[in-house]
Amino acid sequence: MKKVARDMVVSHKQGSGRVAILEDGNLVEIYIEKTKKKSIVGNIYKGRITSVLPGMGAAFVDIGVGKNALIYLQDLVINEDDCQVKPSKIKALKKDDTIIVQVMKDPMQGKGARLTTYLSIPGRLMVFMPQSDRSGVSRRLPEKERDRLRKILKEIKPEEGSVIIRTAAQRARKKDMQDDLEYLKSQWAAVQRKMKKVKPPSIVYKEPELEVRVVRDNLSRDYSKVIVDSKSEYDRIRTYLDRAAPELKDRLEYYEGKQPLFGRYGVDEGIKAALRRKVSMPSGGYIVIDEAEALTAIDVNTGSYTGKKSLEDTVLKTNLEAAVEVVRQLRLRDIGGIIVIDFIDMENRRNRERVLETLEHELAKDKTKSQVVTLSKLGLVEMTRKNVTEGLIGTLGKTCPRCEGRGLLFTD
Numbered sequence: 001m002k003k004v005a006r007d008m009v010v011s012h013k014q015g016s017g018r019v020a021i022l023e024d025g026n027l028v029e030i031y032i033e034k035t036k037k038k039s040i041v042g043n044i045y046k047g048r049i050t051s052v053l054p055g056m057g058a059a060f061v062d063i064g065v066g067k068n069a070l071i072y073l074q075d076l077v078i079n080e081d082d083c084q085v086k087p088s089k090i091k092a093l094k095k096d097d098t099i100i101v102q103v104m105k106d107p108m109q110g111k112g113a114r115l116t117t118y119l120s121i122p123g124r125l126m127v128f129m130p131q132s133d134r135s136g137v138s139r140r141l142p143e144k145e146r147d148r149l150r151k152i153l154k155e156i157k158p159e160e161g162s163v164i165i166r167t168a169a170q171r172a173r174k175k176d177m178q179d180d181l182e183y184l185k186s187q188w189a190a191v192q193r194k195m196k197k198v199k200p201p202s203i204v205y206k207e208p209e210l211e212v213r214v215v216r217d218n219l220s221r222d223y224s225k226v227i228v229d230s231k232s233e234y235d236r237i238r239t240y241l242d243r244a245a246p247e248l249k250d251r252l253e254y255y256e257g258k259q260p261l262f263g264r265y266g267v268d269e270g271i272k273a274a275l276r277r278k279v280s281m282p283s284g285g286y287i288v289i290d291e292a293e294a295l296t297a298i299d300v301n302t303g304s305y306t307g308k309k310s311l312e313d314t315v316l317k318t319n320l321e322a323a324v325e326v327v328r329q330l331r332l333r334d335i336g337g338i339i340v341i342d343f344i345d346m347e348n349r350r351n352r353e354r355v356l357e358t359l360e361h362e363l364a365k366d367k368t369k370s371q372v373v374t375l376s377k378l379g380l381v382e383m384t385r386k387n388v389t390e391g392l393i394g395t396l397g398k399t400c401p402r403c404e405g406r407g408l409l410f411t412d
Helices: 143-156 174-197 208-218 231-244 246-251 267-274 310-333 351-365 390-396
Strands: 004-015 016-023 026-034 044-053 060-062 070-071 078-080 083-085 098-105 114-116 126-131 160-165 200-207 223-228 250-254 278-280 285-291 295-301 337-342 370-372 381-384
Touching: 004 208, 004 231, 016 208, 016 267, 026 208, 026 267, 026 310, 026 390, 070 098, 078 174, 126 174, 143 160, 143 174, 160 174, 174 200, 174 231, 208 223, 208 231, 223 231, 223 246, 231 246, 231 250, 246 250, 267 310, 267 390, 285 310, 295 310, 310 337, 310 351, 310 390
Parallel strands: 004 223, 070 114, 223 250, 295 337
Antiparallel strands: 004 016, 016 026, 044 060, 044 098, 044 200, 060 070, 078 083, 098 114, 126 160, 278 285, 285 295, 337 381, 370 381
16 A cells, blocks of 8 residues: 655744645645634633523533633533533533533634533643543554553553543654653643632633644654744744654754745645635546535536446546545545535445445545445435534635625626
8 A cells, every 4th residue: 555645834924824734745634723713622711601501401601702602411521529420401500600611613603612521631642631531542543553552551541530542652652652641641730720720711721823733633753744934833843842752853844945835835726726616536527515504515527537438437436536535625625514425326336335435445534533324326425524613615715795605696
């Protein structure tokens, strides 16, 4: 199996942080954060309950970020005498109660942030969960490596709380993992001290800036280089790597070329292409992506591709290409929620299975959690992908006030 060449390109211009991930020179993921619209996912707050909605099994919480955030019953744990109790009714909460919450989804489409009380603090090699007692190892790792890490985990497991070993821990030494855990435990201790001092609504833990966050969550030995065009961000990332991953410092490069960094690596063109409704594929086929508020529909077409052997062979090749391109677009545009993919009808059951296998293989590369339902005889695939941000289109644009997003010019 061919090894994928991965690079990370980091650009910080005019108050906007942007990080691109390239695979074999192609843009597959883009992270953009504007100074006026920073993500709050992962931040922990000491909040105040403003209202309880038994009919929705939810409560609104003021965390001090504008619109009140929302917490549902299934995301709620109450700490009683240091025992974790999952309440059976949202009525366990009362108006004006103080509550410690973590943001799991940014405010979007006029809705407040989504909250949870299952707290976690991520490091480069592991995620520390102070309220849990179940540790584990990422399923993305090979079984042999998982066994090795499980043995190390038994030796370093904290007395209180638990950890999930991340994919980045592949080939990591025991000492590296111990250092990461000690750092996370010290962060949690600082959070606990701040919880006692501040009054609601207040932030008690803040995720790092975008550039460091993406490096922490993605950088591994699989990456050949991290290229940065801002000296301040270069220094910030280097400082982080000095502490968290000194073995990866040699991948970090400062870009001093005259051509803009994103232009040099084709990222700007990749972003423009990701904003288009129609996406062409190598054979001549194409996919069309239509995003609604809670659902995204993706249609697959043969386009100019006519094939050589038979209609079934032509359709199969188009669908296989589409399965790869669809996942690339989901990652690139950060599309979440319900997704319906309308592949071209295929008569052969084995061909339908091949398309589904290809789709699932590509989704395995995606860090965002997804779930796929079996491909139907009509060629429809229903799937879900975790919705965390507004996505690329929501970040870079806004709905046209005249056509309200319908893309129509109204005539008399």
